[in-house]
Amino acid sequence: MITRKDVLEAADRIAPFVRDTPLFAADPGEGGCELHFKAEFLQHTGSFKPRGSFNRLLTAREAGELDARVGVVCASGGNAGLAASYAAAALGVPAQVFVPATAPPMKVARLRTLGARVHQVGEQYAEAYEAAGRHVAATGAALVHAYDQPAVAAGAGTIALEILRDLPEVTHIAVAVGGGGLFAGIAAVAAAHGVHVVAVEPERAPTLHAALKAGRPIDVDVSGVAADSLGAKRIGAIAFAAAQTATVDSVLVSDDAIIAARRALWDRRRVVVEHGAATALAGVLSGLSGIGPGDKVAVVLCGANTDPGDLVAGLA
Template sequence: MLTRDDVLAAQERIRGRVRRTPVIAADPEAGTLWLKCELLQLAGVFKTRGAFNRILTGLETGALDPATGVVAASGGNAGLANAYAAARVGVPATVFVPETAPAVKVARLREYGATVRQVGREYAEAYLAAVEFADTTGALFCHAYDQLEVAAGAGTIGEEILTDVPDVDTIVVAVGGGGLFAGIAAAAEGRARVVAVEPTRIPTLHSALQAGQPVDVAVSGIAADSLGARRIGSIAFDVARRTGPVSVLVEDETIAAARTALWQDYRMAVEHGAAAAYAGLASGAYRPAPGERVAVVVCGANTDPATLG
């Protein structure tokens, strides 16, 4: 079971390995909305926190053979995080991505020194290939979201928010496989509510909460490269049942508009998945009460700037 204690342990383990990203007031005069600028994280993605926590834990426990290294499956961002962390720690990384992974992410994976293998059209197919590779070679498998160390590492974002804005009422996060949500919800449990925002075309958590268990969903839409898990992770589902998040859905058009707004209003160049959380507010899918203090996690910058208006 993922708890705040796991998050605090991760915070100590990865200290000095990742950036402590800033929390900025969206409107300093209003004082009710903050943006957690996780797009400034190393490798441009929040997953770097969980990757370091997983890899360093593997070295501590002996589960990671430095000669064999690590393997990950990813729509792009988890691969980037693990490739970066592995390079910094000094172990090899192999990353399986779908054939649909954005070229900008594949290029960066290779820049970080990872061996890249493109398999299938969806994350699920790359995942199966990565698991087989781990079984065959003995490489340490680093899940994109559904491992305790990975989710706990992501949860350090919540700790930072609650340190910088201790009276925050609500933290808004995007959900794909659920590692970010799970970590932040565990960190914030009893201290702040969490709003989980998903694309209507990939409602992994929303569907699981309705069904009472994780279920497969179709994967499509503009945020599929980063939020394109086929089902919510078991860790995230367990945390959701325990903490009772607010679950909302947003349309692709709203995500695109939120991404444009983040660029035009704050000069934040983010990918569509990272704009989903902001879309939850901008669209009115979640409407804060008067005076409610809200922090939005802006979590990924691995995008092509040429596509920004």
């Protein structure tokens, strides 16, 4: 389990390497509350992931566990791999990234552009992760987990520190959940400040929701429009532990609601995000989160590594 202290230490460690992203207000009354958007899609590599990757690699280097000859290994459907590759390049070490064969071609191409050696294995994240584990065992490379690693989650949690600085009266932070690293980091900070976390998942990938219902992490079937970024089959142990200590509202949304939220961001603001990022907004717009008119809500728009063609098709 991670704490607010871990997140504060991460913030100091990664400050020279990541962007402090803006928080901007929605139109008055939008979403039935005072709504704000945390523009984490403006982070390096187009998602929040470099925060955790840099914290993991920098802590490994501090501990003497980062071998510059063998470097870094990550298993990722895309965003975590991009972040690990970017962080590795910034720190001057090689990166090997294992992705499912279903990873979006755009993300795979960008991995290679960042200098990573890409291995496409299996159809789901779990298969890529197993292959990455075998590589770590054989080479001693430093593993950057996509979500279930204390340093990774603590790095992601620095987003909540920025939100609280810019909107001290925030009552809710809405965040999409896949494996749960982002959720866990934000929950660690939120719990210390009495802020509710709205944990939003696709109905077709309900890792945290299923775990809370079962009383333990369990495997779930994964599919749907957001599976490329929210495609973990099981919630991470760190995230499940965080859900026991924070005030969490678990919300499930349909693919149609996710698509509509993504489209609304484009139509109203010309903001392009991936379906995983739109999932967080869909949870607020669904009316299922218990958010009311007097609440001040920050929605984390966590990534924008997507093909915008379906948003702009048919527009003059």
